[in-house]
């Protein structure tokens with residue numbers, strides 16, 4: 001019998017108002033029910049928002065230093081429960097265990113970073129034209145922030161939003177994705193264990209369709225930080241704008257690498273395959289297009305195909321699995337359909353394109369890692385986010401054409417170039433339309449102490465992580481203090 005998890009509101013574990021629960025299953029074994037989660041409705045969201053609203057004044061009234069201490073305690077808690085959290089990520093989101101452990105490490109680093117940031121300066125003193133005036137800036141919390149998160153980084157993404165939100169004095173309501181709510185419940189347990197004051201962190205599980213609108217449009221909500229698909233993100237933007245609320249959207253990607261003739265092709269192929277196939281391409285920063293310049297395309301393609309063939313497909317719990325099951329059956333069907341469309345559009349599948357079958361594969365939602373060549377730059381498979389282990393190889397005559405192809409899609413999250421030329425690398429860094437640029441590096445994989453986010457349809461609003469997070473989670477005040485009257 002699977003464990004039933006409750007919502008966490010105002011420091012208390014509570015059932016949702018519908019009295020119903022929804023199962024979450026293991027993508028590597030669909031018969032394994034990870035847990036039952038509250039099928040919350042708008043009323044539950046209202047109660048959680050009210051709790052966050054009730055707690056916001058007292059929380060904002062504590063010092064950044066004191067708030068940072070809670071984060072540092074949470075970091076220690078997470079470190080001491082690291083393996084439990086990593087196993088939970090693998091079981092519920094299907095991630096390879098090594099990558100899941102990496103995700104936990106990143107969440108610990110984020111809590112430590114923002115924990116320490118609680119004691120950093122938040123404003124500046126500026127000389128006034130009037131020597132009697134002390135002129136300075138200060139940053140104030142926004143109030144109640146709704147955090148709406150996807151399933152693919154079920155620990156790191158909620159933490160990279162809530163760590164800065166909390167340390168800068170906001171209270172939060174987290175709604176994790178329905179496909180991976182377990183980590184949300186474990187995060188709630190973490191805050192309960194470290195004694196975070198009631199109402200500062202609240203968790204509501206349930207479908208975005210049922211509770212998303214309340215989390216965005218409730219009058220007590222001051223801001224929304226969302227990561228997920230572009231379609232849902234744009235709906236949140238419209239509603240937030242109607243409310244006059246601040247919003248931050250991190251959305252899809254169609255991340256390219258350009259391979260130049262002077263590149264180390266062995267290195268380029270290894271990194272491209274890693275970026276495209278790890279976690280079965282289910283990262284917003286995964287590589288999905290390799291744009292190859294000139295006559296190296298055959299050699300590069302052969303290397304990519306050989307390296308893809310060598311990848312072990314299997315459950316994330318096996319330490320040597322690279323290509324793991326995709327999140328659910330709908331995703332598996334979408335990936336298959338995208339590859340079929342790629343073939344109809346003239347693409348040539350050099351490897352993969354199907355689903356592996358047999359004992360372990362029949363239990364979960366696996367697709368083969370797939371390499372498609374002869375892809376037109378404007379074909380569906382080369383333009384739209386597939387969120388699966390599918391790499392399109394696209395030829396380009398020269399660097400300028402490669403850059404034009406790379407920039408031709410609506411997304412602009414992450415991009416890379418492989419070259420030995422400093423000149424090409426710098427030109428690429430300047431002209432590529434992407435928020436994250438890698439030179440001879442994987443499009444996926446970022447560090448938490450620097451800003452994260454994209455251009456064009458990939459992101460809207462302030463950057464996340466690093467020093468940039470304070471811009472979204474606080475509002476600036478400018479204070480003129482005149483001592484001449486005293």
Ligand code: NAP
Nearest residue numbers: 149150151176177178207208212228229232250251252284
């Ligand atoms: P999604 O379907 O957009 O869901 C994201 C979150 O939004 C989930 O919690 C979802 O709840 C919720 N939601 C759904 N409908 C909603 C509504 N009408 N109002 C408010 N919330 C609603 O995305 P996903 O499939 O979970 O994640 C994959 C996508 O995330 C990909 O496009 C990927 O590129 C993107 N992503 C981007 C980044 C980045 O930093 N740029 C990072 C990771 C992922 P339910 O689960 O209950 O539907």
